[in-house]
Amino acid sequence: MKKNGSENIASMYRRGEISMDEAENRLWAEMYTNPSRYGLVSLDEDELSDFLLLFRPRFRRIIESYDESVAEFETFARNCALFFKMTWRKKQLKIAAERQSLENEIRHDAVESVRPFDDTSNPADIVSGTAARRVARRSSVRRRKIEEDARTTALVLAMKSCRDVDDEALEKLSAFTGIGGGELLKMIESLKSCPETRTARNRRMLMARRDETYYRKRKYEAELGRLDESSHEYMRLRERYERQERAWQKANESLEEGKIPTPKNSDIARILGIKQRKVYYCISHAKEKGVIEDYSEIFKKESEENDPKDEKR
Secondary structure: OOOOOHHHHHHHHHOOOOOHHHHHHHHHHHHHHOHHHHOOOOOOHHHHHHHHHHHHHHHHHHHHHOOOOOOOHHHHHHHHHHHHHHHHHHHHHHHHHHHHHHHHHHHHHHHHHOOOOOOOOOHHHHHOHHHHHHHHHHHHHHHHHHHHHHHHHHHHHHHHOHHHOOHHHHHHHHHHHOOOHHHHHHHHHHHHHHHHOOHHHHHHHHHHHHHHHHHHHHHHHHHHOOOOOOOHHHHHHHHHHHHHHHHHHHHHHHHHHOOOOOOOHHHHHHHHOOOHHHHHHHHHHHHHHOHHHOHHHHHHHHHHHHOHHHHHO
């Protein structure tokens, strides 16, 4: 067996030479620095980081279930990574396709809701009672759907930023959605408790990312010292070094801030009784429209109607 590398991780842990946390960190570093060994070479740096963040919770099971009589640990870990990568890639493609489908549907509904009748319709048919009722009914259904989507988006954004919702925002949210303030408060309090249980785990992930970026930064720094500063290889390596430097500083800042993460989309979907893909779409759509900067803008119409100053204007 190799003295350095992933082959020793499982056996070193079983002999008590390293803890489980250290074993997981070493496996993370091995996969991050040598992605080609684990079938991850097709992922760019950002995709690799996102993939490993989701794959890391499975490291413990991989290390504990490894049987050295069957295969080398690197081979076993590679097969696990390839299997998870296939599942992960399918989910990414599915989310992208579902998002595009929802966007097309909402865009179509938005256009149709403001169009009283088709441009190709015969005016005589529109005047007739049957055609008029059909157009009105179709317009009414689509208008209700758009209004329902707006209420759902307001709820999703409020739940996502549940720690910033004050009494005034809660009152506006209740008036806009038609849900009682007590019920909304219960949802918010339930979501507030969810992220706290993940704080320790997320902190360990941040520490692992910080340690890994520091290792790569030092590695590139040492390699730069051996290269000619005017060479193409030096410039390419310099860019990598600066990227790792920024990532290292960002990881340190995140650890110092000690922020409690926002609720997961799956938690919000469970609380609101909707599908997780709907939560994802609402947030993405709000970002594109600029609403995500201040979700209280969703309640602007409600606020203006209740503000005496606006009535005087």
